[in-house]
Amino acid sequence: MGRKYVIVGGSAAGMAAAHTIRKKDRNGNITVLSNEKAQPYFRPMIPYIINGKKRPDDIFLSGSGIFTQGGISVKTGFGAKSIDFQKKTVTTASGEAFLYDKILFSSGSTPYLPENIEGLDSEGVFSLKTLSDAQGMAKRSETATHVVMLGGGILNLKAAFALLEKKLSVTMVVYSPEVLSQLMDPKDAFPIRNALDNAGLNIITGISATQVLTDSSGVCGVALDNGSQIACQMVCVGKGVVPDTGFLNGNDIKIDKGIFSDPYTQTSIKDAYTAGDVAVAIDPVTGEKTVTSLWTHAVEMGICAGLNMTGSKTVYTGTLGIMNATQVADVPLVSMGIVHTKNSEYETHAKKTRLTYRKIVFSKDGTRLIGALFIGDIKNAGIYRYVIREKKNINGIKSHLINHTVHYGHFMQP
Numbered sequence: 001m002g003r004k005y006v007i008v009g010g011s012a013a014g015m016a017a018a019h020t021i022r023k024k025d026r027n028g029n030i031t032v033l034s035n036e037k038a039q040p041y042f043r044p045m046i047p048y049i050i051n052g053k054k055r056p057d058d059i060f061l062s063g064s065g066i067f068t069q070g071g072i073s074v075k076t077g078f079g080a081k082s083i084d085f086q087k088k089t090v091t092t093a094s095g096e097a098f099l100y101d102k103i104l105f106s107s108g109s110t111p112y113l114p115e116n117i118e119g120l121d122s123e124g125v126f127s128l129k130t131l132s133d134a135q136g137m138a139k140r141s142e143t144a145t146h147v148v149m150l151g152g153g154i155l156n157l158k159a160a161f162a163l164l165e166k167k168l169s170v171t172m173v174v175y176s177p178e179v180l181s182q183l184m185d186p187k188d189a190f191p192i193r194n195a196l197d198n199a200g201l202n203i204i205t206g207i208s209a210t211q212v213l214t215d216s217s218g219v220c221g222v223a224l225d226n227g228s229q230i231a232c233q234m235v236c237v238g239k240g241v242v243p244d245t246g247f248l249n250g251n252d253i254k255i256d257k258g259i260f261s262d263p264y265t266q267t268s269i270k271d272a273y274t275a276g277d278v279a280v281a282i283d284p285v286t287g288e289k290t291v292t293s294l295w296t297h298a299v300e301m302g303i304c305a306g307l308n309m310t311g312s313k314t315v316y317t318g319t320l321g322i323m324n325a326t327q328v329a330d331v332p333l334v335s336m337g338i339v340h341t342k343n344s345e346y347e348t349h350a351k352k353t354r355l356t357y358r359k360i361v362f363s364k365d366g367t368r369l370i371g372a373l374f375i376g377d378i379k380n381a382g383i384y385r386y387v388i389r390e391k392k393n394i395n396g397i398k399s400h401l402i403n404h405t406v407h408y409g410h411f412m413q414p
């Protein structure tokens with residue numbers, strides 16, 4: 001009988017761990033529990049389900065059946081409800097119990113729903129997190145004409161764009177002075193803001209919603225804290241995400257922001273590991289513990305956890321806390337390391353054109369590259385990531401970094 005591995009959450013981190021375990025342990029018994037109905041899929045693609053550019057079949061992670069063929073049992077619709085760390089058992093919401101020798105918590109994150117906005121449980125209110133959310137939004141958008149997006153983060157922008165492409169009228173209500181405030185200082189966002197304005201997204205900043213208004217068809221409007229109201233038939237809440245740790249309530253496991261992870265991805269409990277959005281990892285720039293919402297980070301940490309679960313002691317070297325490489329309104333964007341520099345003493349260099357913006361950030365003493373923000377022109381972003389993440393010595397290349405003339409040749413050893 002092989003070793004029993006149970007993985008709670010079958011997405012980026014969980015599936016990367018499952019595949020890694022299978023490579024290292026041919027006889028192990030791998031069970032992935034997922035509380036979603038769908039088989040594992042590439043989550044960043046779900047906005048394309050809203051506008052119909054992709055079908056679920058297009059975004060499944062490895063095609064139907066491949067996990068079974070690889071000896072990985074993916075149990076969809078099985079949510080872990082409680083864990084008994086003494087008896088090494090997971091019990092699901094429907095009452096089944098699974099014994100484990102090694103367990104991974106890769107339950108990701110769940111949308112944060114502010115308590116000070118009334119009516120967020122109304123019909124027609126969504127948060128874009130799962131395939132099923134995207135399908136629900138696609139359906140509601142067939143009859144809705146006006147949508148209000150609460151929050152100006154990247155997920156809401158992606159959802160807003162998908163809805164604009166479906167010819168709905170979209171208003172985004174943002175409490176911060178500008179969209180994408182988690183990723184950049186307000187004044188740096190201008191190329192994105194221009195593109196959003198040109199695309200017809202109506203953005204209102206510095207304001208908050210207080211209540212979702214309803215009638216017999218569900219959502220019919222949103223009330224704002226300045227006393228005004230916006231009529232709409234659909235609302236999408238994008239106010240950030242929080243680690244999904246509810247099923248661990250009542251256990252002795254250490255949770256601080258997310259699930260504590262030691263350098264080897266082990267939690268505070270023996271034989272229990274964690275990876276992905278739910279886990280606390282070290283940011284290599286700041287050295288601080290952080291939770292991250294990035295697919296690449298979840299995969300890297302999942303692979304590392306898989307190695308550790310099979311006994312190959314491997315240190316997880318951390319992730320760039322806010323590293324994000326994406327596209328908003330057809331504008332490519334890379335944000336990594338420390339990029340919020342307003343009122344800071346970091347050495348900052350910015351270069352802008354009408355459509356592009358590049359900012360790089362050095363430590364206060366100017367000896368280390370600690371952040372970079374590229375909008376519209378993301379050429380050589382990978383080199384900057386390498387320098388930041390590997391804490392490379394920048395003697396002799398600093399001016400190339402500043403002038404954007406750096407290339408990999410600068411790091412070749414003689």
Ligand SMILES: Cc1cc2nc3c(=O)[nH]c(=O)nc-3n(C[C@H](O)[C@H](O)[C@H](O)COP(=O)(O)OP(=O)(O)OC[C@H]3O[C@@H](n4cnc5c(N)ncnc54)[C@H](O)[C@@H]3O)c2cc1C
Pocket residue numbers: 008009010011012013014033034035036043044045046047078079080081106107108109128129130155158244247275276277278292293294295296298325326
């Ligand atoms: C719309 C959207 C767009 C995105 N775009 C990008 C992008 O462009 N680039 C990027 O890097 N990242 C992007 N992300 C973020 C990225 O998808 C996440 O960082 C990544 O999916 C995290 O993977 P994970 O495995 O840690 O967790 P998740 O993907 O959150 O998966 C966790 C899984 O565990 C399940 N689960 C939770 N609790 C239980 C339980 N008790 N029992 C069983 N199962 C459970 C959840 O339902 C979920 O299926 C995007 C996310 C969204 C929602």
